[in-house]
Amino acid sequence: xxxxxxxxxxxxxxxxxxxxxxxxxxxxxxxxxxxxxxxxxxxxxxxxxxxxxxxxxxxxxxxxxxxxxxxxxxxxxxxxxxxxxxxxxxxxxxxxxxxxxxxxxxxxxxxxxxxxxxxxxxxxxxxxxxxxxxxxxxxxxxxxxxxxxxxxxxxxxxxxxxxxxxxxxxxxxxxxxxxxxxxxxxxxxxxxxxxxxxxxxxxxxxxxxxxxxxxxxxxxxxxxxxxxxxxxxxxxxxxxxxxxxxxxxxxxxxxxxxxxxxxxxxxxxxxxxxxxxxxxxxxxxxxxxxxxxxxxxxxxxxxxxxxxxxxxxxxxxxxxxxxxxxxxxxxxxxxxxxxxxxxxxxxxxxxxxxxxxxxxxxxxxxxxxxxxxxxxxxxxxxxxxxxxxxxxxxxx
Amino acid sequence: xxxxxxxxxxxxxxxxxxxxxxxxxxxxxxxxxxxxxxxxxxxxxxxxxxxxxxxxxxxxxxxxxxxxxxxxxxxxxxxxxxxxxxxxxxxxxxxxxxxxxxxxxxxxxxxxxxxxxxxxxxxxxxxxxxxxxxxxxxxxxxxxxxxxxxxxxxxxxxxxxxxxxxxxxxxxxxxxxxxxxxxxxxxxxxxxxxxxxxxxxxxxxxxxxxxxxxxxxxxxxxxxxxxxxxxxxxxxxxxxxxxxxxxxxxxxxxxxxxxxxxxxxxxxxxxxxxxxxxxxxxxxxxxxxxxxxxxxxxxxxxxxxxxxxxxxxxxxxxxxxxxxxxxxxxxxxxxxxxxxxxxxxxxxxxxxxxxxxxxxxxxxxxxxxxxxxxxxxxxxxxxxxxxxxxxxxxxx
Numbered sequence: 187x188x189x190x191x192x193x194x195x196x197x198x199x200x201x202x203x204x205x206x207x208x209x210x211x212x213x214x215x216x217x218x219x220x221x222x223x224x225x226x227x228x229x230x231x232x233x234x235x236x237x238x239x240x241x242x243x244x245x246x247x248x249x250x251x252x253x254x255x256x257x258x259x260x261x262x263x264x265x266x267x268x269x270x271x272x273x274x275x276x277x278x279x280x281x282x283x284x285x286x287x288x289x290x291x292x293x294x295x296x297x298x299x300x301x302x303x304x305x306x307x308x309x310x311x312x313x314x315x316x317x318x319x320x321x322x323x324x325x326x327x328x329x330x331x332x333x334x335x336x337x338x339x340x341x342x343x344x345x346x347x348x349x350x351x352x353x354x355x356x357x358x359x360x361x362x363x364x365x366x367x368x369x370x371x372x373x374x375x376x377x378x379x380x381x382x383x384x385x386x387x388x389x390x391x392x393x394x395x396x397x398x399x400x401x402x403x404x405x406x407x408x409x410x411x412x413x414x415x416x417x418x419x420x421x422x423x424x425x426x427x428x429x430x431x432x433x434x435x436x437x438x439x440x441x442x443x444x445x446x447x448x449x450x451x452x453x454x455x456x457x458x459x460x461x462x463x464x465x466x467x468x469x470x471x472x473x474x475x476x477x478x479x480x481x482x483x484x485x486x487x488x489x490x491x492x493x494x495x496x497x498x499x500x501x502x503x504x505x506x507x508x509x510x511x512x513x514x515x516x517x518x519x520x521x522x523x524x525x526x527x528x529x530x531x532x533x534x535x536x537x538x539x540x541x542x543x544x545x546x547x548x549x550x551x552x553x554x555x556x557x558x559x560x561x562x563x564x565x566x567x568x569x570x571x572x573x574x575x576x577x578x579x580x581x582x
Numbered sequence: 583x584x585x586x587x588x589x590x591x592x593x594x595x596x597x598x599x600x601x602x603x604x605x606x607x608x609x610x611x612x613x614x615x616x617x618x619x620x621x622x623x624x625x626x627x628x629x630x631x632x633x634x635x636x637x638x639x640x641x642x643x644x645x646x647x648x649x650x651x652x653x654x655x656x657x658x659x660x661x662x663x664x665x666x667x668x669x670x671x672x673x674x675x676x677x678x679x680x681x682x683x684x685x686x687x688x689x690x691x692x693x694x695x696x697x698x699x700x701x702x703x704x705x706x707x708x709x710x711x712x713x714x715x716x717x718x719x720x721x722x723x724x725x726x727x728x729x730x731x732x733x734x735x736x737x738x739x740x741x742x743x744x745x746x747x748x749x750x751x752x753x754x755x756x757x758x759x760x761x762x763x764x765x766x767x768x769x770x771x772x773x774x775x776x777x778x779x780x781x782x783x784x785x786x787x788x789x790x791x792x793x794x795x796x797x798x799x800x801x802x803x804x805x806x807x808x809x810x811x812x813x814x815x816x817x818x819x820x821x822x823x824x825x826x827x828x829x830x831x832x833x834x835x836x837x838x839x840x841x842x843x844x845x846x847x848x849x850x851x852x853x854x855x856x857x858x859x860x861x862x863x864x865x866x867x868x869x870x871x872x873x874x875x876x877x878x879x880x881x882x883x884x885x886x887x888x889x890x891x892x893x894x895x896x897x898x899x900x901x902x903x904x905x906x907x908x909x910x911x912x913x914x915x916x917x918x919x920x921x922x923x924x925x926x927x928x929x930x931x932x933x934x935x936x937x938x939x940x941x942x943x944x945x946x947x948x949x950x951x952x953x954x955x956x957x958x959x960x961x962x963x964x965x966x967x968x969x970x971x972x973x974x975x976x977x978x
Contacts, residue, residue: 227855459623
């Protein structure tokens with residue numbers, strides 16, 4: 187297995203179609219061609235790369251490793267300042283670091299960009315080994331389980347036989363659950379947050395509608411926009427998809443409190459009416475849509491969204507109960523009171539399933555008005571119980 | 583004022599871009615050129631047509647008239663079987679008819695297609711008086727108040743000085759409230775259902791995202807697709823917009839109960855994975871999207887959606903309280919327990935505002951799992967109290 191420290195090769199996700207990004211402090215693991223990577227969907231990939239970051243040091247006995255799993259548009263940069271390749275600080279800045287809840291003085295913390303992503307790991311924008319051109323429409327469907335298998339290879343590479351804990355929210359939580367089910371002997375404890383055992387019809391609906399918006403954008407070009415002469419891509423479609431997601435990440439009354447019925451740019455209705463005049467909430471959503479477009483590849487958005495829709499820990503395992511009965515690792519499930527996308531009944535279901543299967547799960551509810559994203563916002567509620575849990579399960 | 587019974591002129595909303603439709607039993611009122619129609623936005627229209635249907639007979643004293651106001655994609659066909667120009671039975675079949683809650687043996691019932699619509703009333707697909715070509719991108723922004731002003735002209739034409747009651751759900755309820763505020767002396771009672779005093783930021787967000795999906799469709803052509811040589815239009819964009827709306831019309835657990843994680847067309851995941859393979863919920867949403875496309879004009883969808891976003895009974899009236907203090911007509915407000923698009927706090931707010939202003943409003947909650955559309959579904963809960971209310975307010 188060759189380790190590629192990325193200096194010598196162009197980043198797969200750069201080019202005119204994306205603001206010149208990554209290649210910062212990230213490290214890359216490349217699965218050599220002699221280790222093909224078999225996907226859930228039956229296809230075998232070659233030359234798969236996993237981009238990851240680490241914080242802290244692995245103990246001699248390898249017992250202090252913690253894996254963080256990122257959400258839909260996240261990446262390996264869980265902690266640390268913005269910088270080259272990192273336009274924003276870490277997504278869990280304030281939770282991960284020296285002396286923080288996931289104390290990097292104590293734990294060896296790892297976070298990898300998911301398979302299908304666009305922040306260094308192999309994804310639709312990466313070169314296809316056959317011709318060096320971007321996968322584009324040739325990129326296969328990947329699943330949460332495929333993402334976890336790629337992380338397992340990274341664990342092998344890092345010498346981590348068993349994670350002290352695997353922690354993540356939203357899609358990260360899906361990976362957390364799959365880790366505990368696929369590799370029970372390699373997982374000491376898990377913390378799935380604001381996630382589900384299987385995607386519901388409504389979750390599938392929101393994801394699928396967003397994907398159709400990308401597909402509708404003529405600049406998507408069937409997924410093969412990377413080599414467009416003008417460097418253009420399906421920004422508008424991706425922005426619309428993101429706008430949909432952004433509404434489901436928040437809740438009604440927070441939108442009302444924050445935006446009300448104000449018009450954008452200080453306009454007033456007395457100046458006349460226009461079909462495309464924006465209310466402030468539209469400006470906000472467009473801002474978030476445009477922000478995503480600058481940092482994220484549309485095809486990765488499609489690939490990862492589909493992986494989430496396909497998420498069902500019971501698939502091929504005789505159902506949810508049988509699957510979750512494999513989870514014996516101590517579990518801290520967190521839900522968010524105002525989450526309309528992953529309502530708390532889904533996290534309580536996870537706890538119940540694990541308990542019913544003879545495991546030991548506890549449930550903690552974050553009381554927040556911030557909706558699904560609260561696990562990235564209300565750190566005062568997330569961090570202390572997480573810290574205590576990591577300490578507690580460390581005791582023999 | 584000329585009454586055009588539609589035989590002599592082509593229906594404005596027919597053509598290759600729309601499955602040959604309307605022109606059934608509908609009647610049309612055309613505002614003659616000497617009665618220009620001034621819009622809220624400052625523009626004056628000419629040659630405005632209002633398509634409407636009536637049931638029952640107006641009493642000699644004109645006191646038994648009931649106005650029904652339809653919702654977003656509704657039309658004047660509130661009651662009656664499918665037929666020429668009516669691909670579906672009336673939208674309130676089972677509520678409106680002889681011996682039913684809104685008894686057409688007792689009441690003279692009127693329902694008009696809204697201004698901006700595409701089922702006979704002047705809308706973006708109608709011929710512009712200047713050149714006879716469809717308005718398209720030239721169609722002005724209309725408001726709920728403009729819709730109500732058009733209905734007031736219809737009332738004049740029909741000889742209805744005062745409605746016994748004005749009744750409607752969703753966008754229909756917005757019109758109901760505006761009727762009571764704009765024309766208090768012409769409204770004997772009102773029944774606003776599953777509606778709001780002003781659109782919230784979240785409601786605006788959902789509408790605005792859908793409009794962007796239509797705009798993204800290259801076949802929208804800036805709104806001027808009517809004369810496309812191939813008769814094509816922004817069906818995909820409209821379908822996506824409708825899919826978004828359809829999810830907000832329903833709720834999570836009903837989707838789960840109905841669709842779960844089944845794949846469409848009896849497929850299984852064992853046959854391999856495909857990015858565009860559909861879950862059953864996607865098939866359902868596409869079905870509803872495609873169904874709307876066959877009967878509804880995309881530009882009308884935009885125009886009416888914008889009117890809803892602009893809905894705010896307090897606009898230009900020194901706020902909600904001052905506006906609703908004008909409502910002295912007996913009011914029955916209905917909400918739906920599971921409505922995530924127009925949550926019940928909005929209907930309770932309407933009741934409170936009217937009561938605080940010295941009016942008399944009662945609130946009734948429909949206990950249903952069917953979400954926003956329950957007022958079209960749970961007729962057993964809607965009809966009896968509506969019937970009793972109409973009778974009660976009829977007594978001197």
